[in-house]
Amino acid sequence: MSDVALAAPSDAATAIATRGVVRDFTAGQQTIRVLHGIDLDIRAGELTYLVGESGSGKTTLISIMCGILWPTEGEVRLFGTDIYKLSDNELVDFRLRNVGFIFQQYNLIPAIDAASNAAVPLIAQGVGRGEARARAIELLAALNIADQADKLPSQLSGGQQQRVAIARALVHQPRLIVCDEPTAALDARSGRRVMDLLREVALADDRSVIIVTHDNRIFDLADRILVLEDGRVTHDGRDMPKDH
Amino acid sequence: MVWIAIRMLTGDATKFYGLLFGIAFSTLLITQQLTIFVNLIERGASGVYNVPSADVWVMDPVSRTTDVNLPMPSTALDRVRSVPGVEWAVPHLRAAASVRTKEGDLEGVSVIGVDDATLIGLPRRMTSGSTNVLERPDAVVIDDVGTTRFFPEGYDPVGERLELNDQRAVIMGVADAVPSFTSQVTLYTRYSRALNFVPGTRNRLSFVLVGAAPNIDAKILATRITEATGLRARTRDEFARDGIDFIIENTGIPLNFGITVMLGFLVGVAIVGLTFSLFIRDNIKQFGALKAIGVNNAKIRRMVAAQAAMVGSIGYGLGVLGTVAFIWSFSSNPTFKGFYIPWQVPLISLAAVTLILTLTGWIALRNVLKTEPAAVFR
Ligand SMILES: Nc1ncnc2c1ncn2[C@@H]1O[C@H](COP(=O)(O)OP(=O)(O)OP(=O)(O)O)[C@@H](O)[C@H]1O
Ligand SMILES: [Mg+2]
Numbered sequence: 310m311s312d313v314a315l316a317a318p319s320d321a322a323t324a325i326a327t328r329g330v331v332r333d334f335t336a337g338q339q340t341i342r343v344l345h346g347i348d349l350d351i352r353a354g355e356l357t358y359l360v361g362e363s364g365s366g367k368t369t370l371i372s373i374m375c376g377i378l379w380p381t382e383g384e385v386r387l388f389g390t391d392i393y394k395l396s397d398n399e400l401v402d403f404r405l406r407n408v409g410f411i412f413q414q415y416n417l418i419p420a421i422d423a424a425s426n427a428a429v430p431l432i433a434q435g436v437g438r439g440e441a442r443a444r445a446i447e448l449l450a451a452l453n454i455a456d457q458a459d460k461l462p463s464q465l466s467g468g469q470q471q472r473v474a475i476a477r478a479l480v481h482q483p484r485l486i487v488c489d490e491p492t493a494a495l496d497a498r499s500g501r502r503v504m505d506l507l508r509e510v511a512l513a514d515d516r517s518v519i520i521v522t523h524d525n526r527i528f529d530l531a532d533r534i535l536v537l538e539d540g541r542v543t544h545d546g547r548d549m550p551k552d553h
Numbered sequence: 554m555v556w557i558a559i560r561m562l563t564g565d566a567t568k569f570y571g572l573l574f575g576i577a578f579s580t581l582l583i584t585q586q587l588t589i590f591v592n593l594i595e596r597g598a599s600g601v602y603n604v605p606s607a608d609v610w611v612m613d614p615v616s617r618t619t620d621v622n623l624p625m626p627s628t629a630l631d632r633v634r635s636v637p638g639v640e641w642a643v644p645h646l647r648a649a650a651s652v653r654t655k656e657g658d659l660e661g662v663s664v665i666g667v668d669d670a671t672l673i674g675l676p677r678r679m680t681s682g683s684t685n686v687l688e689r690p691d692a693v694v695i696d697d698v699g700t701t702r703f704f705p706e707g708y709d710p711v712g713e714r715l716e717l718n719d720q721r722a723v724i725m726g727v728a729d730a731v732p733s734f735t736s737q738v739t740l741y742t743r744y745s746r747a748l749n750f751v752p753g754t755r756n757r758l759s760f761v762l763v764g765a766a767p768n769i770d771a772k773i774l775a776t777r778i779t780e781a782t783g784l785r786a787r788t789r790d791e792f793a794r795d796g797i798d799f800i801i802e803n804t805g806i807p808l809n810f811g812i813t814v815m816l817g818f819l820v821g822v823a824i825v826g827l828t829f830s831l832f833i834r835d836n837i838k839q840f841g842a843l844k845a846i847g848v849n850n851a852k853i854r855r856m857v858a859a860q861a862a863m864v865g866s867i868g869y870g871l872g873v874l875g876t877v878a879f880i881w882s883f884s885s886n887p888t889f890k891g892f893y894i895p896w897q898v899p900l901i902s903l904a905a906v907t908l909i910l911t912l913t914g915w916i917a918l919r920n921v922l923k924t925e926p927a928a929v930f931r
Contacts, residue, residue: 368930377845378927398849405847412929416842420564421557433554433848477846489930 323386324485324517325351325374330383332369332540343369344540346383353484354514356507358528359521360549361537367521368489370537374519375487376404388484405433409478409511411488415470417462417477423469424449424458427476434481441480448476451510468499472506479511486511486518497526504530525549554848558856559863561836568835571828572864573871576906579821580872583814583902584894585879590810592892597800598793599731600647603676607762608771610792611642611778614785616759618796619647620663620733624756625784632782633761638769639778643668644744645760648751652738653716654703662699662738664717666747673762675728675741681711682726687743692725693717698887699738700727715740717750732890734800818905825864826913833857833917837924845926853921861914869906873899 330347333340343366351357351374359367372378373385376392385392387407392400409430417426425438427445432438442458449455452472462470471491478486488507492500504520504527511518520531528534528549536544544550563569595602600619601610611633616622624646633642646666651659667674672684680697687694695703695710704710715722717740728741742750748757763786765774775786787795801807833840840853876894883889 372927372930377929378925398851401844401847401849403847404845408847410842410845410929412842412845414838416838416929418557418561418836418839420560420562425557429557429843430846432557433843433846433852438556 322352322354323350324353324388325349325519326386327374328384328386330370330373330380330385332366332373332378333381342540344373344380347540347542349535349542351517351519352533353517354512355532356512356518356520356530358531358534359519359537360523360525360528360534363523365537366540367537371487371489371519371521375408375410375485376400405430406481407484409481409483409486411471411474411478411486411491413490413493415462415474417470417473419462422459422461423454423465423473423476426462426473427480429477430481430483445476445480448480448510449473452476452506468495468503471495471503475503475506475510484516486516488519489521490523491520492522492524492527500524501527501530554852554856555859558859561839561856562832562860562863565832565835568828568832569864572825572832573868575821575824575828576864576868576909577871577875578824579817579909580869580902580906581875581879582817582820583905584873584876584898586810586813586817587898587901588876588880588892588894590806591895591898592889593734593806594797594800596732596734597796597798599733599796601789601793601796602731604645604674604762605677605789606673606764607645607789608765609763609775609778609786609788611761611763611782611784611786612759614783616785618799619760619792620796621799622647622759624648624754625758625761626756627758629758629782629784630761633763633778633784636774636778636781638766638774640764640766641671641673642761642763643671643673644758645674645762646744646747646751646757647759648747648753648757650718650740650751652703652740655713660702660738662717662740663733664747664751665739665741666744666751667741668762669743669745672743676730678729680727680729681709684726686725687741689723689725690746691720691722692742692746693722694726694728694741695724696728696730696732696739696741698730698732698736698890699740701887702736702738718752720750722750732887736888818909821905821909822912825909826916829861829913829917830920832860833920837920838929840921841924841926841929844921844924845929850922854918857914857918857921861910865906865910869903872902872906 327347327349330344332344333342347370359371361367373380379393392403395403424442424445427449428441431441431444446455446458449458454469454472457465457469492503507518508530534549535542613623613625630642630644633639648664650662650664652662653659675684686692700710710724713724765771771788775788778786880892
């Protein structure tokens with residue numbers, strides 16, 4: 310299985326390649342097509358924004374790109390691996406090694422402290438608790454909350470919890486980081502700070518970061534902005550289109 | 554991941570204690586009720602247990618237990634004695650009588666007539682007095698639990714007079730005996746005296762107790778006695794079993810205890826199932842996040858199994874300890890005299906606990922396994 314995961318990508322700089330990705334949802338009798346054939350190449354070393362109106366399919370697309378939602382049609386290559394051709398367990402393992410998640414509600418485990426929460430991906434990989442925590446604490450330090458390492462999530466502020474969630478997404482050095490609406494709950498300044506932070510600690514030459522956001526206050530921080538309208542990419546560039 | 558699972562569980566104190574309580578309560582109810590059940594029905598064999606030296610019990614073919622017997626003509630004794638392989642054979646009388654106490658109350662008692670010469674039939678140990686007290690003509694020995702029915706607690710009855718079927722009897726000793734199923738008072742006396750105490754029909758020999766010669770198997774000897782005399786002969790173990798079976802077949806006890814044990818099980822399923830499901834539901838987002846991050850279903854299963862095992866082992870331990878404490882604290886109560894926990898009982902409750910947790914854990918787990926990892930972005 311590891312030879313599948315490590316297969317050389319066709320284009321070394323391409324992190325994600327989607328070809329003809331279609332996704333239908335069936336609600337009761339009727340089937341709705343949410344994504345209408347998405348062809349995208351996301352490069353490594355870039356911070357990509359995925360924007361669009363509510364219901365345009367952003368969450369659906371990012372879920373398919375990171376390997377947690379099967380497309381109805383089409384293929385997704387992550388660092389050269391055709392991920393939906395993997396078996397279920399291989400795909401889970403692929404995510405564990407290659408994808409870092411930042412969830413909107415953080416979804417930290419309330420009963421374990423910040424360092425252990427940040428260490429979860431390493432622990433799931435089988436790294437010993439002590440070493441996993443040590444590596445997590447290094448990241449917490451980079452995020453300026455090393456002094457909160459022993460606190461439970463309930464003892465942390467919202468912003469601190471988010472930093473723990475960011476640390477958890479980065480601790481195992483995945484090659485793809487995905488975030489859905491990371492700043493939605495934050496005020497403008499905090500939102501900017503989180504984005505700055507992500508640029509600083511998450512972005513690297515061999516890693517790409519995709520962020521779903523509504524937040525037009527921070528559009529200037531992206532390397533690339535993709536606009537989704539009714540399940541189609543209608544804009545692709547460094548800046549937002551004028552009419553947005 | 555297992556320690557994370559354990560932390561998740563213990564971190565939610567209310568549910569954790571709820572789960573422990575459910576398991577401990579079920580274990581306690583099942584273990585305790587089964588223990589009482591086994592000990593109670595074993596008292597159906599108390600008459601046999603009290604005479605451990607008898608290898609074979611010989612009786613009229615229609616007799617069924619120590620208390621349900623039809624007396625035989627006294628000639629049966631000699632017929633049994635003449636069977637080869639019989640080392641010794643002694644007469645044994647068991648009959649109902651009534652006693653008028655000093656207060657004037659009338660109480661039903663069982664009178665046991667033991668062999669005059671050897672005193673076989675009398676429990677070996679005495680808590681007060683010695684076995685040779687029976688040499689006095691009107692002497693009787695009372696069983697220790699029976700004492701508590703006639704006299705206040707802690708009272709030494711030695712020297713007390715009784716009116717036994719209108720005959721004078723004096724209590725000269727107290728026997729350390731396994732109480733009968735009904736905990737009726739038992740009075741031991743010599744066989745010849747018992748014939749006087751219990752007037753009645755021509756036939757009054759309830760049993761012939763037999764000791765087998767060395768190197769003859771009790772079972773073979775019993776068959777031989779039946780063939781030679783036409784009487785029913787049962788080995789000690791068989792006859793004990795007969796007494797227990799009689800209780801099982803003729804009382805509502807198995808049904809009653811069965812219902813309680815079933816209730817214990819159901820209460821366990823209800824409390825544990827509900828709490829476990831609530832716990833999983835509260836943590837479903839965390840489990841979903843773990844699944845998205847890359848924890849596969851096998852590991853999730855192991856996490857929930859670890860949680861179940863933790864709750865199970867602690868709860869079960871508490872339940873068994875509770876039973877031990879219960880038996881121990883009632884050990885001085887005559888009703889519970891000699892109660893012990895048969896080794897099979899904790900195993901049965903362990904199986905019940907395992908079943909409860911497997912069932913409820915499986916139901917709770919289904920929700921986690923069903924959760925789409927994509928749900929974390931919703
Ligand atoms: N599991 C599902 N079952 C049925 N329909 C779904 C499901 N998930 C999404 N949809 C539908 O697909 C469409 C796109 O949903 P999606 O969540 O991708 O939108 P979005 O762009 O992320 O919106 P928002 O900005 O509000 O988060 C919506 O019409 C939604 O109702
Ligand atoms: Mg969305």
